[in-house]
Amino acid sequence: MQQDNEWNEPFTPSAEDLAGVDAWFAEYDALAARGAVEEIADLAVFPLNLATDVPGGFGAVAQWDRAEFVRVMTEVMGGGTAGMEMKSVRTPRFLTPNLVLVETEATVTAEGRRQSMRYADLLVRTEGGWAFQTMVQGGWGHGWPPATRG
Structure with missing residues (x-):
């Protein structure tokens, strides 16, 4: 649902949101199952932003195109998650509508x-509905270069 929102007023999601x-x-x-x-x-919306950390205590960031996402997630998910018991509690925090x-x-x-x-996703509303654009989770950065400032 498209809504106007003043910059200085917090958005409160409706039950529909x-x-x-x-x-x-x-x-x-x-x-996933x-x-x-x-x-x-x-x-998803590509390029997909990722933020994680690397051994040694620093953060790491990357952007994946669709091909990279599919390659990595195919390795991670294998045949799916149906053989796993997963319990999730999700807390959405709307920044805007x-x-x-x-x-x-x-x-x-x-x-x-x-x-x-514990992990977080940024979802953005598109014409086709919600899509994830950023994934944040610790522990994925083995072999990634640490993030640098500037």
């Missing part, structure tokens, strides 16, 4: 091993 974000993640989760990486890529940061606290159990994680 929140339901739209929930529906987007339901679609994403269903695709099947390992449908190409279809997941259809839910068209920009929402979604913090996720997730617990994944696979092969008897349980791991908790």
